[in-house]
Amino acid sequence: xxxxxxxxxxxxxxxxxxxxxxxxxxxxxxxxxxxxxxxxxxxxxxxxxxxxxxxxxxxxxxxxxxxxxxxxxxxxxxxxxxxxxxxxxxxxxxxxxx
Amino acid sequence: xxxxxxxxxxxxxxxxxxxxxxxxxxxxxxxxxxxxxxxxxxxxxxxxxxxxxxxxxxxxxxxxxxxxxxxxxxxxxxxxxxxxxxxxxxxxxxxxxxxxxxxxxxxxxxxxxxxxxxxxxxxxxxxxxxxxxxxxxxxxxxxxxxxxxxxxxxxxxxxxxxxxxxxxxxxxxxxxxxxxxxxxxxxxxxxxxxxxxxxxxxxxxxxxxxxxxxxxxxxxxxxxxxxxxxxxxxxxxxxxxxxxxxxxxxxxxxxxxxxxxxxxxxxxxxxxxxxxxxxxxxxxxxxxxxxxxxxxxxxxxxxxxxxxxxxxxxxxxxxxxxxxxxxxxxxxxxxxxxxxxxxxxxxxxxxxxxxxxxxxxxxxxxxxxxxxxxxxxxxxxxxxxxxxxxxxxxxxxxxxxxxxxx
Numbered sequence: 001x002x003x004x005x006x007x008x009x010x011x012x013x014x015x016x017x018x019x020x021x022x023x024x025x026x027x028x029x030x031x032x033x034x035x036x037x038x039x040x041x042x043x044x045x046x047x048x049x050x051x052x053x054x055x056x057x058x059x060x061x062x063x064x065x066x067x068x069x070x071x072x073x074x075x076x077x078x079x080x081x082x083x084x085x086x087x088x089x090x091x092x093x094x095x096x097x098x
Numbered sequence: 099x100x101x102x103x104x105x106x107x108x109x110x111x112x113x114x115x116x117x118x119x120x121x122x123x124x125x126x127x128x129x130x131x132x133x134x135x136x137x138x139x140x141x142x143x144x145x146x147x148x149x150x151x152x153x154x155x156x157x158x159x160x161x162x163x164x165x166x167x168x169x170x171x172x173x174x175x176x177x178x179x180x181x182x183x184x185x186x187x188x189x190x191x192x193x194x195x196x197x198x199x200x201x202x203x204x205x206x207x208x209x210x211x212x213x214x215x216x217x218x219x220x221x222x223x224x225x226x227x228x229x230x231x232x233x234x235x236x237x238x239x240x241x242x243x244x245x246x247x248x249x250x251x252x253x254x255x256x257x258x259x260x261x262x263x264x265x266x267x268x269x270x271x272x273x274x275x276x277x278x279x280x281x282x283x284x285x286x287x288x289x290x291x292x293x294x295x296x297x298x299x300x301x302x303x304x305x306x307x308x309x310x311x312x313x314x315x316x317x318x319x320x321x322x323x324x325x326x327x328x329x330x331x332x333x334x335x336x337x338x339x340x341x342x343x344x345x346x347x348x349x350x351x352x353x354x355x356x357x358x359x360x361x362x363x364x365x366x367x368x369x370x371x372x373x374x375x376x377x378x379x380x381x382x383x384x385x386x387x388x389x390x391x392x393x394x395x396x397x398x399x400x401x402x403x404x405x406x407x408x409x410x411x412x413x414x415x416x417x418x419x420x421x422x423x424x425x426x427x428x429x430x431x432x433x434x435x436x437x438x439x440x441x442x443x444x445x446x447x448x449x450x451x452x453x454x455x456x457x458x459x460x461x462x463x464x465x466x467x468x469x470x471x472x473x474x475x476x477x478x479x480x481x482x483x484x485x486x487x488x489x490x491x492x493x494x495x496x497x498x499x500x501x502x503x504x
Binding site (some may be wrong): 002006008011014015018019020021 | 146200201202203260261298299305307308309310311313316317319320322324325326327328331332335
């Protein structure tokens with residue numbers, strides 16, 4: 001089956017989760033959160049959430065502990081950079097390298 | 099049955115005809131930057147808006163690139179948009195011409211044909227619009243001011259039906275600044291012919307859409323689970339739209355005739371081609387000059403016909419082959435040059451003939467660049483020269499001849 005059935009005359013899409021595909025497949029480095037260091041987890045309070053605020057893909061939840069939707073996390077590492085207590089480390093993912 | 103209608107004949111120049119046609123098409127957004135010889139057209143449109151005769155937004159932009167950017171933005175939210183330019187202005191608009199066609203927006207642009215520098219020249223040839231041949235726009239060329247008026251109105255019908263922008267081209271000064279009688283239609287008739295634009299794109303907060311974002315090479319599954327076009331499928335659809343636009347163009351011409359009594363059911367104009375052994379091919383106002391040249395050659399007993407190109411994109415290959423089926427010699431006059439090759443319309447004619455049973459000789463002359471006057475007498479002389487050349491060889495030369503004093 002071809003693409004004609006979408007009936008789009010020009011390029012068209014609707015905003016929604018996964019509109020650009022499973023961007024998690026692009027990832028070469030996986031963010032790992034250490035709950036023992038994470039401020040929100042440590043205090044058991046909805047606080048800090050800088051990782052949530054800065055995540056350009058909106059894949060971080062404001063939970064306790066915060067969690068990451070790995071289907072769409074591209075592994076950019078911004079969360080690890082902005083975390084004031086270095087609770088997030090980026091681990092190389094062999095499966096996506098090379 | 100003869101159509102009973104009143105005539106509203108005005109003596110106007112090509113730019114005035116274009117401005118009145120845009121007004122009668124009830125354009126809603128005009129964005130243009132003045133450039134010779136298009137300037138009086140944009141001045142007239144801004145006057146119409148200022149005087150309240152045309153209910154449109156006139157956006158005074160800082161460049162032609164911006165003019166087309168405004169037109170694409172206006173069109174994608176559902177407005178009927180118009181712009182006009184010439185020469186360097188059209189060249190400056192190049193990137194956005196691609197965008198308008200790629201986004202499948204039915205914008206109409208009047209191109210007042212003018213030479214391009216270096217060196218500076220404000221006079222007529224068709225190098226400007228020919229250079230935009232591959233941007234995905236439909237291109238229609240006019241021979242006189244009546245055709246400018248009528249073609250702009252038809253252009254919206256065509257563009258909005260096939261979702262492809264249309265460039266209406268007419269020769270600078272020769273038409274833009276020359277007054278001639280033009281039958282101006284009744285607004286009610288234009289309204290009957292041209293219903294309001296129904297966009298294929300929508301701006302609706304309740305159903306938000308993205309248009310023309312980064313599109314990867316391969317198709318992708320949308321959020322609704324449907325397989326959506328990749329970049330290449332979208333390019334295919336644009337080509338398909340132009341390929342299939344012939345019937346729409348002819349229908350627009352036929353229905354125009356039904357209402358206004360002027361027949362445009364033609365991809366090109368023919369004059370005495372039925373028994374012609376030699377066909378002169380020309381595009382724009384030169385096609386009228388070619389009819390005078392054919393008159394002169396017929397007086398000498400030479401069976402000459404004229405093929406006046408009207409729709410250059412899509413190029414009507416099969417129709418051209420049908421029209422040229424009896425020709426033994428085709429003399430093509432081009433007001434443009436594809437450097438290192440030949441005139442653009444000559445290439446099209448040769449391409450159309452390839453693989454058919456027609457084995458005519460083709461002679462190409464480059465004429466009228468930068469406003470160089472080209473008279474019917476010179477077309478006659480060139481045609482005679484082409485006839486004489488057949489004694490030496492019937493093989494088509496690699497390169498064109500130029501009518502100039504080098």
